[in-house]
Amino acid sequence: LRKKTPEAQQLAEQIIAGNKTALSRGITFIESQQAKHQYIAAQLIEYCLPKANKSIRIGITGVPGVGKSTFIEAFGNLLITQDKKVAVLAVDPTSSVTKGSILGDKTRMETLVKEQDAFIRPSASGETLGGVARKTRESIILCEAAGFDHILIETVGVGQSETAVHSMTDFFLLLKLAGAGDELQGIKRGIIEMADAIIINKADGDNQKKAAQAKSEFQRALHLYPTKNTGWTPQVALCSALENTGIDNVYELILSYLDLTKENGYFEQKRRDQNKFWLLQTIEEHLKRNFYQHPDIKKELPLQLQLIEEGKTTPFVAATFLLKLKDN
Amino acid sequence: LRKKTPEAQQLAEQIIAGNKTALSRGITFIESQQAKHQYIAAQLIEYCLPKANKSIRIGITGVPGVGKSTFIEAFGNLLITQDKKVAVLAVDPTSSVTKGSILGDKTRMETLVKEQDAFIRPSASGETLGGVARKTRESIILCEAAGFDHILIETVGVGQSETAVHSMTDFFLLLKLAGAGDELQGIKRGIIEMADAIIINKADGDNQKKAAQAKSEFQRALHLYPTKNTGWTPQVALCSALENTGIDNVYELILSYLDLTKENGYFEQKRRDQNKFWLLQTIEEHLKRNFYQHPDIKKELPLQLQLIEEGKTTPFVAATFLLKLKDN
Known part of the structure; x- marks a missing residue:
């Protein structure tokens, strides 16, 4: 499609070989506003596309304080013990003003960040949601080409960013806390409609009874929503990311979902529909x-x-x- | 800004003189896909703009079956007895497939439609939300230029159309029913956050007790939301559009809101903010x-x-x- 430059070719080859430093540099090109960098980024995507698409993409949302970073750390470490390669990206248009972006503070995932098979990248900042979403979508391609087979995409749980993350993931996971009026907050934003699973975190110590109550409440609430055309009934589960309990159960949930939707064809159909959506999004983002x-x-x-x-x-x-x- | 054609000038003069047939023709130009018609529409807007902006714009939403058409009929007739001129428009991108658009069926507002001081126009159809919203926004200008001082903009209560209507109105009114799980449906769509008033309709006969209960529930729920920067606390009220009770109360609510926000400057500030939003929307709609x-x-x-x-x-x-x- 366009004239290839040696620089882009070399970097693409390093990314495809699984070099994390090259992957970081590649994403920096994607995030750059400079025309020269955007030209390299476009080439990188073309090189990486044929190698991409072999992953499972998991969206993770929840309000600040729900324990997203602790959960991602625990979940990511579990995946690594299963010989998976885990990339963690974020869609967070507010991160420039640090309104609770977990990935801005890498030290909060201190064990995961040290793993050879983990790659953690904070959200692009200083951008519109459309811009951040496009960059994250393109970064997924580079991560997949680099061999990361589990892509966790975190969003901070404000406004429309969940919709963007939902439109680029296979499975959408909503983290909640028991009590504190948080149930209602989740409901009012329409996020529950998108969730394939609701995970109640911090179900430990004195919280356990409240968490079990919240689980029943959410299960009742989910019954009010129409059945999804996935054939999947959204599940509610408890975990404690801090105490590392219930995390394996979350992974099993996701595996059941994949079994079901790969068999009934929904998994592939959803990806195709997302691709059509992203064709239009890419065009409109470019025009703007x-x-x-x-x-x-x-x-x-x-x-x-x-x-x-x-x-x-x-x-x-x-x-x-x-x-x-x-x-x- | 552009060369004026005699046809557009004549039509604009008729609109400004309050001719409803001319107003209808003008909106048809706005809704047309033809370049020639769009050119006339752009001129009409330029002619009408200096005469526009003197109205109160009221957004009305609620799920199908809540009684929007009956409410608009009762409310519109009340306004007319107060010597107001009422235009009813709609933002309903689903109207092409008639998913419950009230205005597709004018006969449902049979007394209002006969009033000299009322103008009722169904939603533009076969369009994206962005297209419908732009056309409605431009139609408001023509209606205001024609002397309509109360613009009611109805939306059918699905997806993002409320946000579009909220961004073009001064006061946003959510119609609800008591019971039937409808409370939760309203909450999950985040519409309550936009509402300046929640009106529980069909508070008549056997429904009265349930309606009073629902009122208390909504009042409690509204307390969980932060105070709006209008300085206005959203109100909950009961009415029966069918029996024509409580409608005057709704109008008094709106007048109190106008008193407050015109005094504290929020009314004008909101219109200016909406204008900035619509500048960007108009540009992006044009690019697409x-x-x-x-x-x-x-x-x-x-x-x-x-x-x-x-x-x-x-x-x-x-x-x-x-x-x-x-x-x-």
């Missing part, structure tokens, strides 16, 4: 970037927004002005 | 339309989607191909 990064627009857009703030123009007049500016 | 309506893209996009379905290409390769096609 192309527009907003134009030097004239960068200069004039803030002025037009200011005129709107002062009541001196309308959105339609301003949009027409900017669209014409770009065309000329 | 411009791309997807290009003849080469119209021909090639379905083929690329088919290749993805067959697993013969990837979203990135297909996107790159299509973006280059458009550039040439």
Whole structure:
């Protein structure tokens, strides 16, 4: 599709050979705003695509404080004992202002980060959700080409980022705590509809009774939702990431899901549907970037927004002005 | 901004004079896919803008069966007895398949539709949400220019259409029923966070006790949400649109809201913020339309989607191909 540069070819070969330093560098190209870097990133993706797609992609969400980093550490370590290779990525458009992004603080996954078969990468920052989501999606390809067969994609549990993560994963896992009104918070955001499993974390010590109650509540609540076209009934399970209990059960849940959906064809159909969605997303993200990064627009857009703030123009007049500016 | 045509000027003058037939024709131009019609629509908006913006825009949502059409009829008639002019529009991307759009069936508002001071227009159909939302937003301008001072914008209560309606209205009203698990359905969609008032409809006959219970439940639930930066505490009220009780109370609620937010400046600030949002939405909608309506893209996009379905290409390769096609 495009002229290959030796630099990109060499880096791609290193990534495909499983070199984690090369993988990191590759993702840095994906995350860069510079046109030259974006050109290399596009080539890397083309090289890596034929080697990608062999993984299981697991989305993990939950509000700050639910114990996502501890859970990912425990779950990732379990996978590694099963001879799996684990990459941990994140979609978190708020991470630039550090609103509770777990991956910004790698030290919180201190055993996992030391494993040869683990790769941990914080979320791209200073970006719109669309931008972060695209970069994460492209990073998945590089991770898969590097041989990572389990991709954990964490999101911080605010706003629309769950929808983005749901649209790029095979299995979507919602972490919850018992008590503290957290049930309602989860319900109001419509996340439960997306969840393939709800895992109640911190089911240890004095919390165990409350956790068991919460499990019954969620099971009842899930009955109110229509059956998914996966044929899968979302499951509720308890765990304590801190005490490392119930983690193997979560993995077994995921394996049952994979058995079912690979047999009934849903797994492949979902990936194809996601690919169609991402074709449109990639195009639209490109169109927007192309527009907003134009030097004239960068200069004039803030002025037009200011005129709107002062009541001196309308959105339609301003949009027409900017669209014409770009065309000329 | 652009060369005016006599046809557009004449139609705009008729709209501004309050001619409802002209208003209908104007909205038909806004809804048309033809370039010639879109050109007239753009001129109409420019003519009408200086005359617009003097209305109160009220969003109304609720699941099918909650009685939206009966409520709008009762509420619209109340406004007309107060010498107001009422326009009823809809944002309903599903209306092409008639999934419960109230406005597709005008006969359900049979008294309101006969009023000289009422204008009722069904949702544009066969479109994406972005397209429908843009057209509704532009239709508001024409309605306001025609002297309609109360704009009711109905949405059918599925998916993201509430967010679109919330972003173009001053006051957002959620209609509910007592019982039947409907409370939870409302909560899970995150609509309650947007609501300035929750109105429990069909609070009549045997329903009254259940309705009063539901009112208490919602009031308790609303306490769990943080205070809005409007300074307004969302209210819960009962009504029976069928028996025409409690409707005046709803109107008084809205007037209190307007008093508060016009005094504390939030009303104007929200409109300015909405205008900034709509500047970006208008630009992005235009970029997408411009791309997807290009003849080469119209021909090639379905083929690329088919290749993805067959697993013969990837979203990135297909996107790159299509973006280059458009550039040439």
